[in-house]
Every structure is written in structure tokens, then in C-alpha cells.
Amino acid sequence: MKVSFLNSIFFCFAVFSTNLASAIDPPKITATGNQAYCPGSSIKIIETITISYDPSETAAEAMYVQISTGYTPFDLLSLDNPTLHPTIKKDWDPSTGKLKLYSSSGIKVSYNDFIAALKDVSFSNSSPTPSGSRTFSITLGQANYLPSTGHYYQFISGIGISWTAAKMQAELQTYYGLKGYLATLLSLEETKLCGEQSNGAGWIGGTDEKVEGQWRWATGPEGLANAGEGLIFWNGNANGSTPNFAYWNNNEPNQMGNEDYAHITAPGVGIAGSWNDLSLMGDVSGNYQPKGYIIEFGGMPGDPVLQLSASTSITIPAILSTTPASKCDSGLLTLQATASIGTINWYDQNSGGNLVGNGSSFTTPFLNTTTTYFVSTTAGGCTTNRTAVVATINPTPTITTTNTPVSHCGPAVVTLTATPSSGTINWYADATSTTKLGTGTSFVTPFLNANTTFYAEAVNANCSIGTRVPVAVQIYPLPVVTDEEKIMCQSNPVTLDAGLSGMSYLWSTGATTPTIQVTDIGNYYVTITSPAPENCTSTKNVTVIRQIVPEIKKIIVNETTVTIALTNTAPYFEYSLDNIRYQNSTIFTEVPAGIQTAYVRDTSFCNWDQEQFIVMNPPKFFTPNNDGFNDVWYVKDFETFPKSRITIFDQYGKVLIELSPTKLSWDGTYNQKPLPSSDYWYVVKLDDSGVEKRGHFSLKR
Missing domain, CATH: 2.60.40 (Immunoglobulin-like)
Incomplete structure (x- = not known):
């Protein structure tokens, strides 16, 4: 901070010392010299110059000439005929584009000597293809002067100085009566002069300390805007132009921590002369340590009107833009061109040939075919290379062939084609639609289910006869088949x-x-x-x-419900108990007692099976204990079949009794002796057919 303080004291002394003789009017400088520059040459930048000064102050220590806009590393300012100016030394600074003229002896140089020397300052450019324009500022003080703003800019060194200290020191300083403030950079010209063409980089007057992310100028005339709230120049939008101009470095401002103050980026970091956001003190060292600040003079209320500086310019002759023209079939066409400076001339050849017109526009003679003309500009004794500008004659096209009708079997997308005599084809859904479906000599239709007609129009640039040719699509039906x-x-x-x-x-x-x-x-x-x-x-x-052959595995009888069980099942089997009424289910209910037949067949009537079975439900147990319940084993409905027989066996196959319509039940005895509790077996036969039902039951005592 000591270094910063001393630098500030020195600058303030230098500025204030300039203004001590307040009774002395500051010089007034006027100059002319807005000229054309021929590439490869050297040109005096000042045609006339005057310096009006107070009779009591006829000399100065130094004068400065700076390329204030358009400066490139190929540019050079030099002092011609130095032997004619023995009292003056020159010092060219390529980093700032500034030429300093100062005393060769330490004694102030008279304004008249400065005038003679300034007339000998010349500009040259070593690039093989220079372009654009340059503005030169001629000023008495060391501060950089920008003619487009009329303001002065100075970098003040101050290692580690805070933003608030820089703001305060800037506002304490004056320059020939102009009030100082931290620079507010509202254009790319200002930014380049204060960033790229400055001896250092430092604080400028932007901050978002009031509203995070909303950057505003807090200094200078812009700081007085919006009732003293300051002009907002960035709130998250892209870098733009005045009054919303910003020139942030890549990925800045990054809003890290308390980085609320704008600072011109250190040389070599990202985009030259761009901005980043720093905290109030910045880093203690490195690229993000404040190295000083940029002070701006001019534009404040009450500032005097000064003419401490003058400006001239040079413009490199160039054709900046051309506008060709086109027409259908034949006629007159008007071509246009703009130039940076000079007189625009039109020719019928790239070199030599005839001069056919001049000015920013040229109307051709009546043309039947496309013709190329050439334009150049002449200024300051030099003529640019000629630039081709084409007058195009587009023949109105016709359609020579199409592939209509296009047929297709079944719904599909179809490719249509049409050939123009020139140009291309626009495709439409009908004869008058303005909506193009496609462009080109082929067109793939959307998916079509029915006959459809599309329309082709030949176009060459904007030329068309306005008649559309139908191209038909026929969708033929496919034979309808079913597997x-x-x-x-x-x-x-x-x-x-x-x-x-x-x-x-x-x-x-x-x-x-x-x-x-x-x-x-x-x-x-x-x-x-x-x-x-x-x-x-x-x-x-x-x-x-060949289908599965139906095969009955067994018949399951549960009282009056019958289920047909198969060895293998198939969805194409159907079932019946009378061979008349068939069903898909294997289950039958309410089946009457007696001998029944189960039928199963496939639905193609190729294969079948059948099996007889008995519907009768012998009891599963009886309890011969003389309690009046289940004392005998009896089969319901058995007696309705005259030839029925039921044979009962013990576990060893010994016949114990045979029941018949005359002997309907068994009391659990053999030879009048009670048999023990056990399982016993039976065979039921209802007639002489051989169909039988076998099972077992329990005797419980």
C-alpha cells in the first residue's frame, strides 16, 4: 500500500502542478487531415495544424500522437526528416500505439517547433492486406485522448490498491480543470484504448455491490444516472452495445464470493483488454492482484470546454459490400456497392476493359445472359483491386419429364420425380397451395392409403411460369388373404x-x-x-x-358331477355324455344315476374316444352300532336296476356278501358274526354289459 500511496501522491502533484497557473489559458489545438491511405505507402497524418496558446506560455515539454482507434500491431507512427527537428526527440511505444515528441535537451520545445514536427509525423502499415480506418489523437498531455468521446484516459499504477481507494483518489484528481473518476467504458473503442492500448490494467467504475448480478456504473456521469443509482450495463445478458455494453472475459463475471468490482484483466489472461470481477482488495499477488486503476476525465457537470487535443484520420480504400442482382429471362439490372472512401467505378472486365459507370449503383444495359461486372474505388491516388458483381439472368424453366403416374401395390411412401429445363422443382399438395411439401427433382411422399395427386412446379431462383404439373400416385389394393x-x-x-x-x-x-x-x-x-x-x-x-388324438384316461364321478380326464388335452377337443350335445368343458353336473358314456372328439371330427362308466355313489362308511344312524351299508338307487349286483370283499379278496334288488344292504357281519372295523371293497354291476364300478368304504365300530 505504501507504493500505491506514493504513486498517487506523485500523480496528484503532476496534475495539480499543471493547473497551478490558473491564470494561463490552456492551449487550443486544431488539425485537419482526413485522408485516404494507399497500402504499402507512408502518409503524413496531418494536413494543417494550429496551436493557440497564452503569450506567457509558448512552449511545452511534450506532445503526443496516438492511434486511438483501429490500431493493429502492423501500424507505425514515425517522425520524418528528424534532422529538420533538432530540438525534438521521438519515442514510439508499440504497446499503446503512441508516439511521444519531447525535448531533446530538457528545455521546453516551442509550440511552433512542435507544429513543424507534427506535420512530419507519418503513418505506415506493414501488412500486405491492411484494412479499415485509423483515428489519430494529437494531444498536449500524456493522457490518452479518444476523439469519439472527447475524453481523456490515464492508467495510474497502485499495487494492491482497493476499489474504494481507487475510486476516491480518481475523484480527487483533475486534468486541466476536468474532473476525474474511475473510467466508465461504454463502447469497444473506449475498452480497447483503456485495455489493450494502456500501460497497465486496473480498476474501472463498475460494481454489483447493491444487487448481486446487476452491474452498474457507480462513477462519472453514468454514476449520476437513475437518480444517483447508476447506469445498469449488465444483468446476465450477453455482452452488448451502449448503453448495455460490456466486455467480460471468458466465463466472467463468475460471481464467486464477494467479487463485486470490475477490473480490466491482466495482460495475457484471456481476451485482451476484457473485464473480470474481483473482491474489494483482489488477490494479494498474481494476475488477480489490483495493479492500479483507469482514470477518465471529461463529461462531468461543470467541466470546462477544452481543445487540448485534435484528431485526424486515414481510411484505407476498400469495397465494403456489393449487392448483385438477378432477373428472369432478360432486362436491365441494377448492381450496388459501398466503399470505405473514394469514387466507385464500374468496369466490364477484371482488368483493363471499359469504364461503364460510377457511383454506388450501376444499371446494366439490356441483358439476355448472366454477365459479370467489376467494381473498385479510387481515393488519394490509389485504386483498389476490382471486385466481381454478377448480374444474373435466370431463364424461366419448364418441366420436361415426370414419372407420372406412379403405381404401388398397397399403402406405402412413393418417390416422385420431375426434371426441369433449369433450376429445381417445388412440390405442392394441390394446384394453388403456397405451402411447399419439398424441393428437388425427387420427392418422397407421406404414407399413402389411397390414390393421390401431387403438383410439381419448375423454379429457377425466383423464376417460374406459374403452371404446376400434376404427378399422380395410384395405390392398388393387395389381394386380401388370411393365413x-x-x-x-x-x-x-x-x-x-x-x-x-x-x-x-x-x-x-x-x-x-x-x-x-x-x-x-x-x-x-x-x-x-x-x-x-x-x-x-x-x-x-x-x-x-396332425392333431393330438383324444384319449380318455379316467372318469371321475363325485355324486352327480362327472369329470372326463384325458391323457393329453388340446383346445380343439370337445366333450359330450350323449354324443349329441358337445361342450368345451370336461365337467358335467346333475348327471343321472346309471350307466353313462363319455365322449371326446376333436373339432375336425378326425379322432374321438368314448368310455362307459357308472354314476352311483356308494357311502364311504357305515357304523353298525344300532344307534339308528348308518347302521347298514346301502347304495341309493341300487334297487332301480333289476340286474344289479354289488359284491363286497375283505382286504384279502374274500367274498363276504353279494347285494341285489332283493338284498339291498349289509349289516357288517359274516356268518352272523360282526366283522372288525376296517376297509372293505366293492364291485358294482348294473347289468350284464360288463361295465362296473369299483371302490372301498370303511366299517367303523
Whole structure:
């Protein structure tokens, strides 16, 4: 901070000492010299210059000439004929683009000598292709002068100085009566002069300390705006132009911590002369340590009107833009061009040829074909290379061929084509629509389900005869087929039918008839083609299978509910108990007692099975204990069958008793002796057919 303080004291002394003789009017400088510059040459930047000064102050220590706008590293300011100016030394600073003229002896140089020397200051550029314009400021003080603002800018060194200290010191300083403040940079010109063309980088007057992320100028005339709140120049939008101009470095401001103050980035970090945000004190060392501040003079209320500086400029002649023209078929066309400076001339050849016109626009003679003209500008004795500008004649095209009609079998996307005599094709849905569906000599339609007509128009640039050619799409129906599955019964032949008449047929067997007979299982197919002009083909697949043969495994009788159990089941089986009424379920209810027959068959009637069974429900146990309940074993409905017999066995197969319509029950004895509790077996026969029902029951005592 001691270094910063001493630097500030020195600067204040230097500035204030400039203004001690307040009775002495400051000099007034005027100059002319807005000229054209020929690449590769050297040009005096001042044509006339005057310095009006107080008679009591006829000399100065130094004068400065700076390239204040447009400066490039190829530019050079030099003092010609130095021997004619023995009292003056020159010092060219390429980093700032500034030429200093000062005393060669330490004695102040008269303004008249400075005037003579300034007239000998010349500009040159070593680039093979220089461009643009340059503004030169001629000023008495060391501060950089920018003609477009009329303000002065100075970098003040101060290692480690805080933003608030820099702001305070800037506001204490004056320059020939102009009040100082931390610089507010409102344009790229100001930014480049104070950033790229400065001896250092430092604080400027931007801050977001009031509202985070809302940057405003807090110093100078801009700091007085918005009732003293300051002009907002950035609130998260991209870098822009005045009054919202900003020139942040890459990824800045990053809003880290308390980085609320704007600072010109150190040289070599990111974009030259750009800004970043720092905390109040910045870092203690390195690229993000404050190295000073930029002070700006001018624009404050009450500032005097000074003419301490003058400016001249040079412009490098160039054709800045050209505007070609086009027309359908033939006629007159008007070409246009703009130049940085000079007189614009039009020619019919790239070199030599005839001068056919001048000025920013040129109307051609009547043209039937495309013709190229050439334009250049002449200023200050130099002429630029000629730039080609084309007057285009576009012949109105016609459509020579199309692929209409386009036919397709079945719904699809279709490619349409049309050939123009020149140019290209625009495609439309109808003859008057303004909505283009596509452009080009081919067009892929959307998915089409029906006949549709599209329209093609030939265009060449904006030239068209305005007549559209229809291109039709015919969608032919495909033969409607349904795949089938056929069942082969044993080895009997199966007839396969294409299912459509009036077509042509080709079977996978080679047959060409609507129907064929096959004797083997397998996959067969037939391609079916409709008559001309459609000639659309569909393929029908027929699978010939041999089904599972139904086989009854057993009949399960539960009182009056009967379930048919199969060895293998299949969805194409159906079931019946009377061979008349068939059902998909294997379960039958409310089945009457007696001998019944179960039937199962496939739905193709190829295979079947049947089995007789008895519906009768012998009790599962009895208790012969003379309590009046279940004292005998008796089978309900047994007596309704005259020839019925029930034989009862013990576990060793010994016949214990035979029941009949005359002997309906058993009391659990054998030879009038009670038998023990155990399981006993029975066989029920209702007639002489041999159908029987076997089972067992328990005797409980």
C-alpha cells in the first residue's frame, strides 16, 4: 500500500502542478487531415495544424500522437526528416500505439517547433492486406485522448490498491480543470484504448455491490444516472452495445464470493483488454492482484470546454459490400456497392476493359445472359483491386419429364420425380397451395392409403411460369388373404384353397390352380396375383397339422358331477355324455344315476374316444352300532336296476356278501358274526354289459 500511496501522491502533484497557473489559458489545438491511405505507402497524418496558446506560455515539454482507434500491431507512427527537428526527440511505444515528441535537451520545445514536427509525423502499415480506418489523437498531455468521446484516459499504477481507494483518489484528481473518476467504458473503442492500448490494467467504475448480478456504473456521469443509482450495463445478458455494453472475459463475471468490482484483466489472461470481477482488495499477488486503476476525465457537470487535443484520420480504400442482382429471362439490372472512401467505378472486365459507370449503383444495359461486372474505388491516388458483381439472368424453366403416374401395390411412401429445363422443382399438395411439401427433382411422399395427386412446379431462383404439373400416385389394393391352419385326419388328403377367384396362383408345390390337395403335414404357401394393370401379389400361408388324438384316461364321478380326464388335452377337443350335445368343458353336473358314456372328439371330427362308466355313489362308511344312524351299508338307487349286483370283499379278496334288488344292504357281519372295523371293497354291476364300478368304504365300530 505504501507504493500505491506514493504513486498517487506523485500523480496528484503532476496534475495539480499543471493547473497551478490558473491564470494561463490552456492551449487550443486544431488539425485537419482526413485522408485516404494507399497500402504499402507512408502518409503524413496531418494536413494543417494550429496551436493557440497564452503569450506567457509558448512552449511545452511534450506532445503526443496516438492511434486511438483501429490500431493493429502492423501500424507505425514515425517522425520524418528528424534532422529538420533538432530540438525534438521521438519515442514510439508499440504497446499503446503512441508516439511521444519531447525535448531533446530538457528545455521546453516551442509550440511552433512542435507544429513543424507534427506535420512530419507519418503513418505506415506493414501488412500486405491492411484494412479499415485509423483515428489519430494529437494531444498536449500524456493522457490518452479518444476523439469519439472527447475524453481523456490515464492508467495510474497502485499495487494492491482497493476499489474504494481507487475510486476516491480518481475523484480527487483533475486534468486541466476536468474532473476525474474511475473510467466508465461504454463502447469497444473506449475498452480497447483503456485495455489493450494502456500501460497497465486496473480498476474501472463498475460494481454489483447493491444487487448481486446487476452491474452498474457507480462513477462519472453514468454514476449520476437513475437518480444517483447508476447506469445498469449488465444483468446476465450477453455482452452488448451502449448503453448495455460490456466486455467480460471468458466465463466472467463468475460471481464467486464477494467479487463485486470490475477490473480490466491482466495482460495475457484471456481476451485482451476484457473485464473480470474481483473482491474489494483482489488477490494479494498474481494476475488477480489490483495493479492500479483507469482514470477518465471529461463529461462531468461543470467541466470546462477544452481543445487540448485534435484528431485526424486515414481510411484505407476498400469495397465494403456489393449487392448483385438477378432477373428472369432478360432486362436491365441494377448492381450496388459501398466503399470505405473514394469514387466507385464500374468496369466490364477484371482488368483493363471499359469504364461503364460510377457511383454506388450501376444499371446494366439490356441483358439476355448472366454477365459479370467489376467494381473498385479510387481515393488519394490509389485504386483498389476490382471486385466481381454478377448480374444474373435466370431463364424461366419448364418441366420436361415426370414419372407420372406412379403405381404401388398397397399403402406405402412413393418417390416422385420431375426434371426441369433449369433450376429445381417445388412440390405442392394441390394446384394453388403456397405451402411447399419439398424441393428437388425427387420427392418422397407421406404414407399413402389411397390414390393421390401431387403438383410439381419448375423454379429457377425466383423464376417460374406459374403452371404446376400434376404427378399422380395410384395405390392398388393387395389381394386380401388370411393365413390358415388345416387338420389332416390320419392320412386322408387335405384340400388347400387360395380363397380368392379371378387371380393367378403359384403354390409352393409348383401348382397354379386355385386349390390343391396335399397328403403330408407341413407349411404351404400360395402367391396370389391380381389381374393387370394392378398385378399386385399377396402370399397366403397354410399350415397342415396332425392333431393330438383324444384319449380318455379316467372318469371321475363325485355324486352327480362327472369329470372326463384325458391323457393329453388340446383346445380343439370337445366333450359330450350323449354324443349329441358337445361342450368345451370336461365337467358335467346333475348327471343321472346309471350307466353313462363319455365322449371326446376333436373339432375336425378326425379322432374321438368314448368310455362307459357308472354314476352311483356308494357311502364311504357305515357304523353298525344300532344307534339308528348308518347302521347298514346301502347304495341309493341300487334297487332301480333289476340286474344289479354289488359284491363286497375283505382286504384279502374274500367274498363276504353279494347285494341285489332283493338284498339291498349289509349289516357288517359274516356268518352272523360282526366283522372288525376296517376297509372293505366293492364291485358294482348294473347289468350284464360288463361295465362296473369299483371302490372301498370303511366299517367303523
